[in-house]
Amino acid sequence: MSLAPPERAPATGAATAPAGSAGRGARRPAGPDRPGRRRLLTRTSVPYLLIMPAVLGFAVFKAYPIAASFWISLNTGNGDAQRFAGLANYRRLLADPLFWTALRNTGLILVVQVPLMLGLALLVALGLNSAKVWLRPLWRLGVFVPSLTGLVAAGVMFSVILNRDAGLLNWVLSLVGIDPVNWLGSPFWARVGIVLVITWHYTGYNAVMYLAGLQGIPKELYEAAMVDGAGPVRRFFAITLPQLRPILLLTVVLSTIGTLQLFDEPYVLTGGGPDNATLTVTMYLYDNGFTYFDFGYASALAYALATIVSVLGILQVRLMGERR
Amino acid sequence: MKARGPLLTLLLAGAFGLCVGPFYWLAMAATQDDKDVFSWPPKLLPGGHLMENLQGLQESIGLTRVLLNSVLVAGVQTVGAVVVSVLAGYAFAKFDFRGRNLFFVLLLSTLVIPDTVMLIPIFQMMTELGLIDTYQSVILPGLVTPFGIFLMRQALRSMPDELLDAARVDGAGELRVLWRIVIPVNRPIIAALALFVFLGGWNQFVWPLIALRSPEMYTLPVATATLQGLSTTNYAQVLLAGAIAAVPVMALFLVLQRQFISGLLAGATKE
Numbered sequence: 394m395s396l397a398p399p400e401r402a403p404a405t406g407a408a409t410a411p412a413g414s415a416g417r418g419a420r421r422p423a424g425p426d427r428p429g430r431r432r433l434l435t436r437t438s439v440p441y442l443l444i445m446p447a448v449l450g451f452a453v454f455k456a457y458p459i460a461a462s463f464w465i466s467l468n469t470g471n472g473d474a475q476r477f478a479g480l481a482n483y484r485r486l487l488a489d490p491l492f493w494t495a496l497r498n499t500g501l502i503l504v505v506q507v508p509l510m511l512g513l514a515l516l517v518a519l520g521l522n523s524a525k526v527w528l529r530p531l532w533r534l535g536v537f538v539p540s541l542t543g544l545v546a547a548g549v550m551f552s553v554i555l556n557r558d559a560g561l562l563n564w565v566l567s568l569v570g571i572d573p574v575n576w577l578g579s580p581f582w583a584r585v586g587i588v589l590v591i592t593w594h595y596t597g598y599n600a601v602m603y604l605a606g607l608q609g610i611p612k613e614l615y616e617a618a619m620v621d622g623a624g625p626v627r628r629f630f631a632i633t634l635p636q637l638r639p640i641l642l643l644t645v646v647l648s649t650i651g652t653l654q655l656f657d658e659p660y661v662l663t664g665g666g667p668d669n670a671t672l673t674v675t676m677y678l679y680d681n682g683f684t685y686f687d688f689g690y691a692s693a694l695a696y697a698l699a700t701i702v703s704v705l706g707i708l709q710v711r712l713m714g715e716r717r
Numbered sequence: 718m719k720a721r722g723p724l725l726t727l728l729l730a731g732a733f734g735l736c737v738g739p740f741y742w743l744a745m746a747a748t749q750d751d752k753d754v755f756s757w758p759p760k761l762l763p764g765g766h767l768m769e770n771l772q773g774l775q776e777s778i779g780l781t782r783v784l785l786n787s788v789l790v791a792g793v794q795t796v797g798a799v800v801v802s803v804l805a806g807y808a809f810a811k812f813d814f815r816g817r818n819l820f821f822v823l824l825l826s827t828l829v830i831p832d833t834v835m836l837i838p839i840f841q842m843m844t845e846l847g848l849i850d851t852y853q854s855v856i857l858p859g860l861v862t863p864f865g866i867f868l869m870r871q872a873l874r875s876m877p878d879e880l881l882d883a884a885r886v887d888g889a890g891e892l893r894v895l896w897r898i899v900i901p902v903n904r905p906i907i908a909a910l911a912l913f914v915f916l917g918g919w920n921q922f923v924w925p926l927i928a929l930r931s932p933e934m935y936t937l938p939v940a941t942a943t944l945q946g947l948s949t950t951n952y953a954q955v956l957l958a959g960a961i962a963a964v965p966v967m968a969l970f971l972v973l974q975r976q977f978i979s980g981l982l983a984g985a986t987k988e
């Protein structure tokens with residue numbers, strides 16, 4: 394497909410609306426145009442017309458940027474003064490200690506946060522699925538609400554809640570005799586703080602997904618297992634976990650993608666500090682692209698990140714999808 | 718064994734408190750005087766400075782204009798993305814055509830590519846078109862959502878073909894079938910999609926932060942974040958802005974929670 398015409402389409406449509414609508418009016422024949430329209434909307438042509446807006450948008454805002462970004466990553470220079478430089482940006486990246494710091498931070502947060510959050514989500518879902526629990530809709534509603542909150546709103550909220558001298562969290566901790574923690578102020582606790590905020594934000598969302606999976610498991614499976622004398626632990630590992638596998642896989646992949654692209658929380662909460670302890674790959678990309686306007690290097694970072702995300706995603710699907 | 722119900726209920730109530738507690742504190746903090754936001758112990762009752770903080774926000778970020786910007790951007794994006802998704806989802810679900818599977822797979826594969834990859838080319842494109850710092854620059858990239866098209870395809874596939882064919886036999890054109898049958902029958906899932914898109918548009922941050930330049934074009938999250946970066950930051954105002962950003966989506970969710978959750982589940986569990 395040619396990219397040039399659709400690329401212009403939205404702009405002319407927005408900028409010169411009167412001309413565009415006049416053209417559309419002129420093309421339509423006056424009078425009894427019914428048969429003509431009928432012929433246009435046959436069963437073969439209709440699907441193409443239906444997907445047209447999606448194809449245009451896809452070409453302009455997905456396919457073209459993905460391709461262009463790769464080309465940009467092969468160039469160096471600021472702003473308009475770009476020149477081809479082959480793999481120079483990628484070589485620079487491999488030798489850039491800050492990139493490795495950002496990647497290590499992102500990886501650390503990933504391996505702690507995703508299992509913690511999904512484990513908690515599964516526990517919450519099991520609780521919400523138990524018929525013995527009272528007021529289940531209320532708890533379900535409450536745990537889901539954080540996922541509706543925008544990252545900025547959550548960010549400003551937690552920047553005060555995690556304050557060392559006057560934050561809500563340290564106050565609650567002081568009630569049980571724990572000394573104030575320097576959240577956001579020390580490299581270690583800043584990472585813990587970021588993990589806490591992301592976990593607060595998305596655990597309920599994943600719990601509701603798991604709850605749906607749990608409710609889809611046929612009751613007969615459990616009844617049969619109980620007849621065979623399987624205890625609750627055995628039933629969990631023999632029935633619940635295998636039955637949940639597709640949805641577990643989905644949440645693992647989505648959470649991994651989300652955490653690898655982590656940007657908003659550190660941007661609002663720590664600015665990547667202290668001492669670059671919460672600098673993530675996307676934050677570093679943003680700094681290079683939109684603070685220093687080094688588009689080539691930022692694009693190389695974006696491609697490096699996309700490669701890591703894809704490889705991890707494929708690995709996860711392989712590992713979790715094949716087991717029988 | 719008898720105590721399991723109450724014990725689980727208590728644990729879930731604890732989880733509820735951890736999730737909702739911060740919002741309660743936020744609502745209270747937004748009504749305090751700036752110097753009381755950081756007082757010890759934290760103020761957990763209403764403070765009586767709500768109007769003053771609202772006025773402060775109006776002066777510092779132009780609250781009404783910023784709110785209107787957010788509503789406009791998220792609203793137009795919602796209408797546009799829902800139209801695009803319903804049309805394409807219907808084609809993928811109910812028509813056989815050349816290139817269908819190829820395009821569908823291409824579309825879905827962009828889900829695993831981080832949005833950050835696309836930021837710079839889209840920024841350059843918008844700069845060349847002279848659209849930086851306009852509403853269009855924020856709205857346009859959000860109109861095609863692979864997730865929305867996927868969700869619609871999954872939902873419309875479960876619609877019986879006989880229903881559509883019966884209408885066609887009765888002489889209804891394809892547009893009429895879409896408008897009179899497909900959309901009314903699937904109204905709940907379409908409403909769920911609309912909520913998802915609105916939520917995404919209302920909360921989006923990185924792209925508007927890049928695309929918008931002048932304070933009077935800012936959306937609420939961008940204005941809030943810039944306010945926080947100032948040295949003279951009034952935290953009561955920042956927190957109030959955060960609270961205001963959170964309120965509409967929660968209200969929408971409370972009204973439409975059944976559809977919202979069913980939409981989430983339809984996307985997650987089918988296939």
